[in-house]
Amino acid sequence: MHREFSQIGRDLFHQGLNSSHSGNMSIRLGDRLVITRRGSMLGRLKESDLIETGLDKNDSHITLASTEIGVHRSIYKNTSALAIVHAHPVYATALSLVDEEIIPIDSEGQYMLHKIPILSFEHTVGSEEVARVLPEYLKEYKVVMIRGHGSFATGQLIEEAYQWTSSLENISKIIYLTRTLQGDIKEKKSEKYGQW
Amino acid sequence: MNGWTGKILRINLSDSTISVEKPDQESYLHFLGGRGLGAEYLWKEVGPEVKPLSQENKLIFMTGPLTGTKVPTSGRFSVTSKSPLTGTILDSNSGGLWGARLKKAGYDGLIIEGKAEKPVYIVINDKEAHIKEAGWLWGKNVPETTEMIVSREGNGYSVACIGPAGENLVKISGIMNDQSRALGRGGLGAVMGSKNLKAIALRGSLPVKAADEDKLNFVLYETNKWIKANPITSQGLPEFGTPVLVNLFNESGIFPSYNFQESQFEDADSISGETITEKIFVKKSGCYGCPVQCSRVTRTKAEEGEGPEYESLWALGPQCGISDLEVIAEANYLCNRLGLDTISTGVTIGCAMEMAENNMVDLGLKFGDASLLKGLVEDIAYRQGIGDDLAEGSKSFAAKYGGEQYAMQVKGLELPAYDPRGVQGMGLGFATSNRGGCHLRAYMVGPEILGVPKMVDRFSTSGKAGLTIFYQNINAAMDSLIICRFIGLAVSEEYFARLLTAVTGHQYQPQDLHVIGERIWNLERLYNLREGFTQLDDTLPERLLKEPIKKGPSGGHVVNLSPMLTDYYRFRGWDSQGVPVSRKLTELGLEVK
Structure with a gap:
């Protein structure tokens, strides 16, 4: 388990999807979950950075768990997810500040994700409101953006949740770069994905 | 003003x-x-x-x-x-x-x-x-x-x-x-x-006004966001109270038992925050203006009261080898009623138990015997029988019966619920504390166990002097504002300085709080030096310096105090005898003759 967490944590950091101490990951183990330690560096995860606690019930390990544990728990309790990656992808976060949703304009993004909703909340970190609202969207979408904060992606495995996070950032980079080019996009397949 | x-x-x-x-x-x-x-x-x-x-x-x-x-x-x-x-x-x-x-x-x-x-x-x-x-x-x-x-x-x-x-x-x-x-x-x-x-x-009914209410409200809004987001202040402490730390520290091998002969307690789970919540919890309670509400009202079969807090639970429990939660809670209620320090009471009784087991005193005491606990608490409060000796504290008690090495104290103040052999910085914090064996002066388990603000290697002595000084200073400032240590688990001195500025109208920066804390720490040090204390008093019980922990996650370790202490004096700007030099005092505005 540590190997999987540490490898994906390292990749998230090296890909620029998280800053040194941001982001968190978890997996569900029945009525328990394992989540990264609050303040841990995902790029350098040690075994002691993986904190196991209850899905419903707190225990003493709650004192070490990620600040976002409430959101992770809510996602597990309301979706079929078995793994969650929360990241702070730079381009996607920038787009979340100016757009209503992220619609891929590249082919792979359209195949994979079709559309990424953007949600707004007053409190974005460790927020009860996020915990209440976000799972509804993750029932339908693989990855969702919190405006100005970051992404939550789910999967059966951490690798899968990582994949959606990585795809989201690629999609966002392409959108950003094409906007800076200021040329006409020749194919506008993306328009229909707004209805996804 | x-x-x-x-x-x-x-x-x-x-x-x-x-x-x-x-x-x-x-x-x-x-x-x-x-x-x-x-x-x-x-x-x-x-x-x-x-x-x-x-x-x-x-x-x-x-x-x-x-x-x-x-x-x-x-x-x-x-x-x-x-x-x-x-x-x-x-x-x-x-x-x-x-x-x-x-x-x-x-x-x-x-x-x-x-x-x-x-x-x-x-x-x-x-x-x-x-x-x-x-x-x-x-x-x-x-x-x-x-x-x-x-x-x-x-x-x-x-x-x-x-x-x-x-x-x-x-x-x-x-x-x-x-x-x-x-x-x-x-x-x-x-x-x-x-x-x-x-x-x-x-x-009192007079208003307490802030210089800038708008600014105060904004900083409070930001502060409360973190208190609410941080799992320690929003979940762990509110749900389980301070005993939430029992299982965590026991798993880390820093939960002393049997008068610090062991660093874990075999029955820790039977007295943990989780067990308290399940078995004797009645309701939360808390202090003025506190969103954490870490105190709790509990009820045993016989009575109802407040507590036990983490330190009290440990002192009246594992420190004495006792795992009966109801007896511990009732001894805690009794200490509250009689006005006794639960930490010093439990540690002094644990000291007497070990001395009795080593035939140094004939008291019929032994570790784990819960039946005598409440009677001993009463004897101490009323100075009855052996309670008259115990009422003097562990250092005095142990010295009277020739067992100084069994008194787990620093400068006469009984140690709290952390085995510093598994948290080196905590050891330095205990040894250098101006009021003796106290966890709150530096609270190095923050960075060494809880990862607040960042996790450091708890067994290493490297860098611990600087960190200990940092926390001793800022905590002295917090104790002067005055706010609870637990808020420091959610927000840093940056927030405290802004709150202070908004309330008083005087511009304070985080660095100002460090300087104020350092000034207080040095004045307290000067006070103790004037009373005759020396660097020889900046030490720990021999057991913690010489007897390695026998087993568990902290097994094999003692407190490696000497190198940390040398750094500590130097980093403090004190001489090698632990005396603040005049340049340091001038820098802090302490005009002392």
């Missing part, structure tokens, strides 16, 4: 004079309030010739600039005095409502001096103060005293008082306020008892 009232009430019990004085603004700006201002007063007014239980010693009750404001956990107040247990400078702070009411009565502080001829209590109601006869209260326990005073004086009063332990000059007695909050450590109860002062009842 905003934040401060600018007034200190001084009551002399020898001649019954009551006066109001106004400290100069420089004192407020340099020492803030609470522990800092208390240290300045004690330095000036209680010299080395004063015996702690003589009428020349003083009790200095202080609020801070944030006390009584909207800032979370700001209901706190502190009491400074010369400790009868340690002979060091002593301050202890407490939550509840009493502190906020002192501020709302119109005073930043209250200095008690002299000694009443007969038992008295003090009543303060919106600036008016009276000394009243307390013969009818003498001998009563804490809840009885509190209820009798409220019944006579009227509703809306907060009461700080001593129980029988303080009356009997027990050196491990505390002052209790609002029934079950404690200024527990170092024997403040005995100092109050030595003055024939049973209680201080307060009622």
Whole structure:
């Protein structure tokens, strides 16, 4: 388990999807979950950075768990997810500040994700409101953006949740770069994905 | 002035004079309030010739600039005095409502001096103060005293008082306020008892205003966001109280048991925060203006009370090899009623148990025997039988019977619930603490176990001197504002400085708080040096320095104190004997002859 967490944590950091101490990951183990330690560096995860606690019930390990544990728990309790990656992808976060949703304009993004909703909340970190609202969207979408904060992606495995996070950032980079080019996009397949 | 009232009430019990004085603004700006201002007063007014239980010693009750404001956990107040247990400078702070009411009565502080001829209590109601006869209260326990005073004086009063332990000059007695909050450590109860002062009842209705309400509201909004987001302050402590730490620290091998012979306790789970919540929890309770609400009301088969907190649970439990949760809780209630420091009580009893098992005293005590615990607590409070010796604290008790090595104390103050062999920085914090074996001066388990603000290698000595100094300084400032240590688990001094600025209207930066904290720390050090303490007192019980932990996650470790201490003195700007050099004192604005 540590190997999987540490490898994906390292990749998230090296890909620029998280800053040194941001982001968190978890997996569900029945009525328990394992989540990264609050303040841990995902790029350098040690075994002691993986904190196991209850899905419903707190225990003493709650004192070490990620600040976002409430959101992770809510996602597990309301979706079929078995793994969650929360990241702070730079381009996607920038787009979340100016757009209503992220619609891929590249082919792979359209195949994979079709559309990424953007949600707004007053409190974005460790927020009860996020915990209440976000799972509804993750029932339908693989990855969702919190405006100005970051992404939550789910999967059966951490690798899968990582994949959606990585795809989201690629999609966002392409959108950003094409906007800076200021040329006409020749194919506008993306328009229909707004209805996804 | 905003934040401060600018007034200190001084009551002399020898001649019954009551006066109001106004400290100069420089004192407020340099020492803030609470522990800092208390240290300045004690330095000036209680010299080395004063015996702690003589009428020349003083009790200095202080609020801070944030006390009584909207800032979370700001209901706190502190009491400074010369400790009868340690002979060091002593301050202890407490939550509840009493502190906020002192501020709302119109005073930043209250200095008690002299000694009443007969038992008295003090009543303060919106600036008016009276000394009243307390013969009818003498001998009563804490809840009885509190209820009798409220019944006579009227509703809306907060009461700080001593129980029988303080009356009997027990050196491990505390002052209790609002029934079950404690200024527990170092024997403040005995100092109050030595003055024939049973209680201080307060009622206050004056507003505590902030200089910039808008700014305060904004910083509070940002502060509360983090308190709510952080799982320690929003889930762990509110749900399980401070005993949430039991299982965590036991798993880490830093949860001492059997008088620090072991660093884990085999029955930890039977007394954990989770088990307390499941078996004896009744409801949460908490202090003035606190969103965390870490205290809890509990109920055993026989009675109901508050606690036990993490330290009390440990001291009356694993420290004595006891795992019966109901007995521990009831011993805790009893300590609260009688006005005893739960930590020192449990550690002193654990010391006696080990000495008895080694045939050094013939007391019929043994580890794990819960049947004698409550009786021993009573004996200590009333100085009955062997309780008379135990009432002097573990250092004195162990010395009397030739077992100094069994007293788990620093400078005479009993150690709390952390085995520093598994947390090296905590060891340095204990050894250098100005009031003796105290966890709150540096609280190095923050970075060493809880990862606040970042996780460091708990077994390494590297870098620990600098970190310990950092936390000792900032915590001294927090104890002067005064806010609870737990808020520091959610937000940093950046927030404290902004809160202080908004409340007082004086511009404070985070660095200012570090400098103020360093000033307080150095003044306390000077006080202890003036009392005759030396660098030889900056040490730990031999067991922690020489006996490696036998097994478990911290197995094989002792505290490697010497290199950390050398760094510590140097980083502090002290000489190799641990004496602050004049350049450092000048830098801090401490003009000391």
